[in-house]
Amino acid sequence: MSVPKVDESRQRNLYEAGRLVSFSDGVAAIAMTLLILPLSDVTLPPESQWPHRNVFAALWNGYHDLILSFLLSFFVIAIFWLFHHQLFDKIEYVDGTLIKINFLWLFAVVVLPFPTNLLSDNRNNTTVAFYIGTMCFIAASATAMSFWLAKHPDLAKSEERASITSPPSAAWTSTVYLALVFIVAFFAGGLATWLLFGLFFVARFSDRFDDMRATEQKSGEPPTSDPPSETPTSS
Numbered sequence: 001m002s003v004p005k006v007d008e009s010r011q012r013n014l015y016e017a018g019r020l021v022s023f024s025d026g027v028a029a030i031a032m033t034l035l036i037l038p039l040s041d042v043t044l045p046p047e048s049q050w051p052h053r054n055v056f057a058a059l060w061n062g063y064h065d066l067i068l069s070f071l072l073s074f075f076v077i078a079i080f081w082l083f084h085h086q087l088f089d090k091i092e093y094v095d096g097t098l099i100k101i102n103f104l105w106l107f108a109v110v111v112l113p114f115p116t117n118l119l120s121d122n123r124n125n126t127t128v129a130f131y132i133g134t135m136c137f138i139a140a141s142a143t144a145m146s147f148w149l150a151k152h153p154d155l156a157k158s159e160e161r162a163s164i165t166s167p168p169s170a171a172w173t174s175t176v177y178l179a180l181v182f183i184v185a186f187f188a189g190g191l192a193t194w195l196l197f198g199l200f201f202v203a204r205f206s207d208r209f210d211d212m213r214a215t216e217q218k219s220g221e222p223p224t225s226d227p228p229s230e231t232p233t234s235s
Contacts, residue, residue, distance in 0.1 A: 014093040014155070020102060021088050027106045028081045034113040035073050038066055038120055066120035069131075072196060073116045077109060079203055080138050083170060087146055090160040098148055098155065105141035108134055128189035129182060132196065136178035143171040170206035177202045 042063055060067065084105065094102075115131035146167035153161045177199060185192035 014095055015099075017088055017091045017094045017155075020094050020099060024084065024088075024102060024106060025081075028077060028084075028109055031109045031113060032074055032077050035070050035077075035116055037113070038117045039063070039070060042066070063120075065123060068193075069116045069119045072193075073112055076135055076138075076196070076199065077112065079199070080105075080109070080142055083142055083168075083203075084145075087142070087149065087168075090156050090164065091149065092157040093155050095152070095155065098145060101141055101144045101148060105138060105145065108137040108141060112138070123189065125186055125189040128192055129185040132178060132182045132185050132192060135196070135199075136175065136182050139171070139175040139178050143167065143175045146171040168206070169209050170203050173202050173206045174199060 042059065091098075112131075112134050115127060115134055118127045119131055149155055150164055150167050153164045156164050181192050181195045181198075184195060
């Protein structure tokens with residue numbers, strides 16, 4: 001596969017990816033930190049009311065919805081940050097479109113702590129749908145970035161350009177899965193919340209599928225033969 005060249009006019013509109021990556025990492029870290037703030041208002045009942053005299057059982061009985069929402073949101077942001085990290089690890093330059101899509105991704109990441117907090121106060125189908133819809137927006141933004149990179153491999157590092165032929169499966173499969181769960185949330189919010197744990201398996205199986213596909217592509221390539229060695233002629 002030939003490596004695409006970057007024309008001079010496009011080169012002037014490209015920027016080094018390092019600053020955008022550092023900024024995105026900082027925003028994601030702040031968003032993950034904000035998830036813990038609702039738990040700062042947790043208060044324990046008198047010790048005589050603790051089930052089995054266990055402080056963890058008391059916390060779980062009183063705040064299990066809030067704890068589950070925090071853990072789920074934390075690991076969801078972690079999953080999408082890992083995808084973002086793996087994607088931008090291949091990128092050397094960013095253009096205006098990729099920057100805009102990345103800011104949409106950051107917007108959804110920053111918004112996620114808000115519906116997470118709503119779930120602890122008023123868990124109903126609407127708030128669950130808002131919560132899952134925000135996750136779906138994060139996934140869709142990540143998918144858009146991966147598709148844009150596949151369409152413009154000149155943004156990638158030179159050693160990665162030849163291998164970028166299609167977006168990773170984890171991007172679009174996660175988006176489709178969350179879109180389906182989003183629809184379920186309008187009718188069965190409780191079920192939709194539990195279905196979110198399936199996202200971890202979808203991401204895992206998608207990664208394995210991509211690894212298998214990459215292995216098949218490598219095995220299908222013709223082996224490179226060494227040039228024949230010249231036999232010295234006797235004088």
